[in-house]
Amino acid sequence: MILVLRALGVGDLATGVPALRALRSAYPDRELALVAPRWLAPLIDLVGGVDRLVQADGLGHLAWPGPSPELAVNLHGRGPQSHRMLAGTRPGRLLAFANAEAGHHDGPDWRADEHEVDRWCRLLAWYGIPADRTDLALRRPEPGRMPVGASIVHPGAKATQRRWPPARFAEVARALTARGHRVVVTGNPGERRIAEEVVRRAGLPADALLAGETDLGELAALVAHARLVISGDTGIGHLATAYAAPSVLLFGPVPPAQWGPPPDRPWHQALWVGPRPPADDDRPHPALVALDVPRVLDAVDRVERGHARGLPAGSLSR
Structure with a gap:
């Protein structure tokens, strides 16, 4: 064994x-x-x-x-x-x-x-065991009760330093809705309050709030069939990588060179402004604070152009 x-x-x-x-x-x-x-x-x-x-x-x-x-x-x-x-x-x-x-x-x-x-x-x-660092894909589950083609905004993260301000996530969600995206807001039960704030500020319908209402398998299915994922440096970003789901990921304390998606995939954009002096643990990291909404929306445009240039056949099911 x-x-x-x-x-x-x-x-x-x-x-x-x-x-x-x-x-x-x-x-x-x-x-x-x-x-x-x-x-x-x-x-x-x-x-x-x-x-x-x-x-x-x-x-x-x-x-x-x-x-x-x-x-x-x-x-x-x-x-x-x-x-x-x-x-x-x-x-x-x-x-x-x-x-x-x-x-x-x-x-x-x-x-x-x-x-x-x-x-x-x-x-x-x-130890003589070869591993392929590109072998990141997960089995794609059926969508089940999860919407297909949704754009996911995930404002939570385990550490406060890795949380972009909810008001900015709401601005992005509002802009995506204006572009014709169906936006849903995800998170675990402990992040529901943050998700509720984003939904309220963005003027999204009540059924856009999925935080605390999906188990891990359902979250994976949601990402596997998503149009777009926007989140901080947290687990859902790695699910986006695993399913080649177009994503914009916001990095703060830790650079994407250590935890980000493969840099050769234009349908993943990892945003980082470089090292910044540390902040208190109960506040967003200064590198995250330095990322504004226009920069994130510009990254969405780059992701969409990268997706339009073509992904590997069968890498997305939308």
Whole structure:
């Protein structure tokens, strides 16, 4: 059995897809178990190739019920806590970044500034397992009750520093509506208040408010069949990348060179004004504040032109 740790969120899972696929390819006859939060299960099903989900919310003691895995792979972090969590399962071998504090001297050195996709591909390559960093696509679900061809505005993000002001999202939503887009506003239950503000300020109809009303599988379906996605640096942006959905993503504290979509796709625009001095944790980062509405709408125009130049056949279903 191959045991893989990636006990994080939507964007983290999406950026780990090439590495997960590489492990599946390298060990086609082994059971592949993924240690991750259970709420990610709908998205893990869309990745494919994972035989078992082992429940874990963050790091800590892993109640491992079975025999020691043949191989444990740390796709979670640099250690030492994540290394020790996997070492507790007594694997035959641990694939991980070198970390002296955890007593793990095998593996490559950690690089703080590399792209999250490349980080895990490089880790596996060091151990002789090739990974394709472009293998980011997820299985496309049927739309179900989700609208097809909607333009998604997603104003929330886990950290306040990564949240563009709701009033500006509302301006963008109003402008898109004037252009003929059907705009919906998404978010998790904790972001519903922000979404309600955007809907109110933009003058959108009540049924445009989807925050707190979709599970993860439905959100993936919404993005998979979307006309456009506009969000900050958060999980839904990685879903847009996975489904080649045209997107404009707003970056603040962290540059897109570390977490953004592939730069060679003109239908994805990652906006970043460069490094700015840090702000308080309870305020939007200055790099986000520096992005104004006209710049975002200009990026929408570039995305639409990039889409018009043609995407790979079958990459969108609208």
